[in-house]
Amino acid sequence: MINKLKPIQNDLLLLSALFVLAIAIRVPALHQTTGDTDIFVQWYRQMMAAGRWDSLSEQIGNYNAPFVYTMLLASYLPGAIVVKLKIAWLCYDVLLAFFTYKLATLAFPGRWRAPVLAALVMLFVPTVATNASFYGQIDAMWASWAVGGIYFLARGRHWWGVTLCTVSIAFKPQGVYILPLIGLLILAGRIPWRSLLAIPVTYLLLDVPAFLAGRDPVELLTIYSLDRQARIIEHVNYGAPSMYAFLKPSADRVDTVKALGYVFCAALVIGIVYVLVARAAALTTERVVMSGTLFALLVPFFLPGMHERYFFLGDVMIVILVFFRPRLWYLAVIEQFASLMVYAPYLFHNNGRPVPLEICATLMLVTIALVTYHLFRDVLTDPPPAAEVSRPAVAEVPVREPAPV
Template sequence: MLVPPLRDPQRRAELFLTGCLLVVAFAARYAGRSETTRDMRIFFEWHEQLERAGGWRGLGEAIGNYNAPYLYLLWLASVLPVPLLIGIKLVHAVFDLLLAYWVFRLTAMRRGRRAGIAAALVVILLPTVVINASVWGQIDSIWASFAVGGVWMLARGRGWPGVALCTLSLAFKPHGIFVFALVAVLVPAGRLRARTLLAVPAVWLTVSLPALLLGRSPGELLTVYSLDRQAGVIDLLTDRAPSIFAFLAGTRRLDTARQLGYLLTAALVLGVALLVVARRVRLEETRIVTLAALFAILIPFGLPGMHERYFYLGDVLTVVLAFHLPRLWFVPLLAQAASLGAYTYFLFGQTEQQLDLQALAALMLAALVAVGHTLIRDVLAERPGTPLAPKPVGNTMAE
């Protein structure tokens, strides 16, 4: 005889404990509500520029070096009936919840609802996720939530919404390119139809349309991610990111090292794509998650000019990967230790508490090697076959 869920003592206990963890997640974000950082002050300056330009009419002005969609959210935060600081953090917290939702779906499609809920709870309580938005005031949960949603759609064979969500990720921050590496594999592998890439200009135009209608220059919007406008983030080989450049801190050949970083990262991404395409492996859900997690670590690890928080997507996707492949349980621990350790400069400043960046980079490298080894071994072990057809599927989430 089946017992109704709410009459099952074990189920009631699970629901109660889940609720308790959600309360803890909320309390953790509430604790950081009054923290004002240097980056938050920059947002305040952008808000002042918006106000001087006429409030919502200022959305047609070239303000800051973020793309137009974030300025929409900044304006929205300013009209909420709360102080601007709280409004900004509330908006960011909403995307923490959206991120947790996509993590739930991406995990549950393979491991069931309970595993999906567990993965979502882990992510929403990850120290770097909590600190990033509610304390630091950063927007990484915004672009990362769309990226994870895009991975879920692509894993389900939903090409158009998958590419659209990936484009939304890119529209908020250039780091959305991390997930576009996955798209670059799925198209030649036959898992994603090339025509779905038409969603990229369509979505980009759609999110730019309000700013364009208010008078913002199309050319200025198209070049918002140009090196000239983003120069502040590329002066250093690494801006406290636990990347390969942590091992090259003493080099004087900055330009050469920077160029080699771009080229070697591109070579590794293309090499992974070639391996997958040449072996003609079936790109099912877990392999897509593995590829996404690999690129989310590999690209910021190899590129110059990365900040410590640019492994945010890797922190999240390695949790999902560990639920898909439990033998990789240690990978999110390595990634989280490296990322959180790199946050010590933000938390404590230049003090004795700041951890050695090379040691943190070694932890991130270990996570990268583990994921890369898993993917390569899996691909080489399978007999070449026909890739899964890129067609939409129904709700494949296990119950």
């Protein structure tokens, strides 16, 4: 019995050490400030000046109400403002690791070591480790709920899946990257249309505390309106390794390029969904994860106005995909390198780039192309549905009438 328990004890010690190390690499950066943390500190002071909970009746920053709820809870933590906020953001790193663990259990049913390892690996992914602690950004805040939504969708728990994907959108509009996956599953018959009712219900329920505090419902419900987003997105690219690293239109062509970019991105998504649905692809758990990974990378690559950190969900999903398809490990390395390199100017307060943006965008495109190839190769080599399998023709034998007696 002792001999059987010893390997488990060793595994627990190793995993505990890795968890402590994951925390340790985040601590030194907690006091580090960036331009983004300066903005959050300004919003925090605006919130406190409005009377903490009374601030729910006002517009704080340009994010939805759930973000303000998180900032309110952070105000009760001890320490400097920037440390309070970063600790609150880091809680979503933990949530992200938890949902990574849950998704990995689908790849390794009945086993616990590999899923726990997947959760710990997620804590060490460079863009995950630096996003909240060093950069001071909140991308795990929305991406963690999206990963949770994918987990429940892969399990066939459609109500929970759509609900958590909506929570992701409620925190930040980048959560829409996962909506094509929901559309695919609905059109493929994996989840019912009525599950879409969870979107407006969940979104409204999350805003109820702000409504009760007196915030203008119209202002809050239109915070993601096209008009507001158009005012925020003035350029085709904000340092993202996307298609727009190569396209640099003049000021009088920006609006045209943006409009064409939206249409082109939508066409690509519709085309992918069409192929998968028309082929009647068997959407296994692995293919749900691979499709979610593809959309999380493809949508920000072809949409205009993306920031470098908007590939965060893609950073996360490509790592999770490796636990389902280990031979694709090199894609996680390529994608993470491309994503991390564009962080450098913002992390180190300089305008220099270790790697040109065009090279990072090329690596990201290669990753998208290879994920698409592997998904389509699997689907196109599936045998056709049983109902469509052609049967050899059987010659009809004439039936002779019995001879008269």
